[in-house]
Amino acid sequence: MATTLTDSQKPFSLDPYHVSDVFGFILPAPLTELPPYYQPWMDIAQHVTELIYSHTLRSHILKMPLLNTRFLESHRELRLAHLALSVMTMGYVWQEGENDTVKILPRNLAVPYWKVSQRLGLPPILTHADAVLANWKKRDPHGPFDMENLELLVTLPGGDSVRGFFMVTLLVELAAVPAIKSIPLVINGVQCGDAETVTRALEEISQAMEGMTDALKLMHAYVKPDVFYGIIRIYLSGWKDNSSMPAGLVYEGIQAEPMEYSGGSAAQSSLLHCFDELLGVKHEENCGAFLTRMRNYMPSSHKHLIQDISLQPSLRGFVQQEASELLTAAFQLCVTKLMALRSYHINVVSCFITIPAARARQLRRQGNSSQEETVSRAPTALEETGTGGSGIMSFLKTVRDRTRDVSLPLDNRAMQKSTNGAQPQNTQYTTHQTHLQSNTF
Numbered sequence: 001m002a003t004t005l006t007d008s009q010k011p012f013s014l015d016p017y018h019v020s021d022v023f024g025f026i027l028p029a030p031l032t033e034l035p036p037y038y039q040p041w042m043d044i045a046q047h048v049t050e051l052i053y054s055h056t057l058r059s060h061i062l063k064m065p066l067l068n069t070r071f072l073e074s075h076r077e078l079r080l081a082h083l084a085l086s087v088m089t090m091g092y093v094w095q096e097g098e099n100d101t102v103k104i105l106p107r108n109l110a111v112p113y114w115k116v117s118q119r120l121g122l123p124p125i126l127t128h129a130d131a132v133l134a135n136w137k138k139r140d141p142h143g144p145f146d147m148e149n150l151e152l153l154v155t156l157p158g159g160d161s162v163r164g165f166f167m168v169t170l171l172v173e174l175a176a177v178p179a180i181k182s183i184p185l186v187i188n189g190v191q192c193g194d195a196e197t198v199t200r201a202l203e204e205i206s207q208a209m210e211g212m213t214d215a216l217k218l219m220h221a222y223v224k225p226d227v228f229y230g231i232i233r234i235y236l237s238g239w240k241d242n243s244s245m246p247a248g249l250v251y252e253g254i255q256a257e258p259m260e261y262s263g264g265s266a267a268q269s270s271l272l273h274c275f276d277e278l279l280g281v282k283h284e285e286n287c288g289a290f291l292t293r294m295r296n297y298m299p300s301s302h303k304h305l306i307q308d309i310s311l312q313p314s315l316r317g318f319v320q321q322e323a324s325e326l327l328t329a330a331f332q333l334c335v336t337k338l339m340a341l342r343s344y345h346i347n348v349v350s351c352f353i354t355i356p357a358a359r360a361r362q363l364r365r366q367g368n369s370s371q372e373e374t375v376s377r378a379p380t381a382l383e384e385t386g387t388g389g390s391g392i393m394s395f396l397k398t399v400r401d402r403t404r405d406v407s408l409p410l411d412n413r414a415m416q417k418s419t420n421g422a423q424p425q426n427t428q429y430t431t432h433q434t435h436l437q438s439n440t441f
């Protein structure tokens, strides 16, 4: 008689979580057009930048018809609709900068935006899932997935730098795909005590983390710091913990009270949340609360993946229990590479926020903050906080330092063997080896 496996006995798989084998969390082949009924949205969304520059976006949006969302059927249609409504909303709110914001998002934008957001499980604001994961197409469909052959579906002010910012972030997501695909191998390997498979999968993950750092380095080649700081950033910022929008935003036709949402940030990428849960990284109260809140800004299936990884038996506990040098080295290499990625990201933030912010302050002090200096156009409300609303540097350093806490001590010899890709000589792993045995090496 055939036996059926219960959920907890089935191998862990990425299938239920809408994660692509080729693209990871990136939406594969996003649609570029909606059904013709929604053309009034696309006509505005595809020209948001020009309309902002001519100060006419708000008036165009006010004249837009109130469309019914029930003709949007597929997931990809909903994602394009969310992206289009998101760039319109960011443009509508920030068209005149930080000093002339709005209190109300008009009904013809707010009602469909709310409904599409509800169906996707996303908040009604521009998220990483919109601007990065669902905002790309290949110029030549048969060409490579690289900077030269990729373009945005919709954009915001900032020219080549805004394209660079979203596309480099997309390439970081792509570099992470081998790591995401290795997560089930780690979890299933731990379940059945297969230390050799876990070791190999962890090596794959650490290599992908290094690839992510390399991709992040492209930010310097494709994004100008003063354009990012002075022009792009305000359009990514939200109406929570933002002194330019202290009361939040009323979504007309949804509820009379204003609502607060954080702006778009790669803290909403599911990647590092998955790695933290897998490795057992625990964040301090405030940082942890912010990061956990960011999970509500992810597509719901990706959020569930992170939750389900967190419910698995402890990988770190398994590594300690196995007391294998190679396994410990592979685990430790993941911790080291994740810390290196976070440290490099801190450098990027310093270059793109801290330094331009200091320059803007200096110009202001000298009474020299003319609009010709790009950094001077930046909103002052965002100087000390991230677009997601966090106090940037101390937050990022604390998050990086908590990563270190899961380190497992190992001797240099094992680390060298692992980085050289040496294979274990004796692969007879069992789940019940003890620490004591490892101390006899």
Ligand code: HEM
Residues within 6 Å of the ligand: 165, 168, 169, 172, 173, 216, 219, 223, 228, 264, 265, 266, 267, 268, 269, 272, 342, 345, 348, 349, 352, 353, 385, 386, 387, 388, 389, 390, 392, 395, 396, 399, 400
């Ligand atoms: C110019 C480029 C970038 C800047 C200026 C930047 C800025 C920031 C800021 C200010 C935060 C603090 C949280 C917030 O307020 O939103 C943050 C968090 C974060 N960013 Fe970025 N970021 C950049 C690129 C990226 C890229 C390409 C990634 C990779 C996908 C990334 C991943 C993260 C993550 C994962 C966090 C949460 C903290 C952590 O887990 O370490 N960032 N970023």
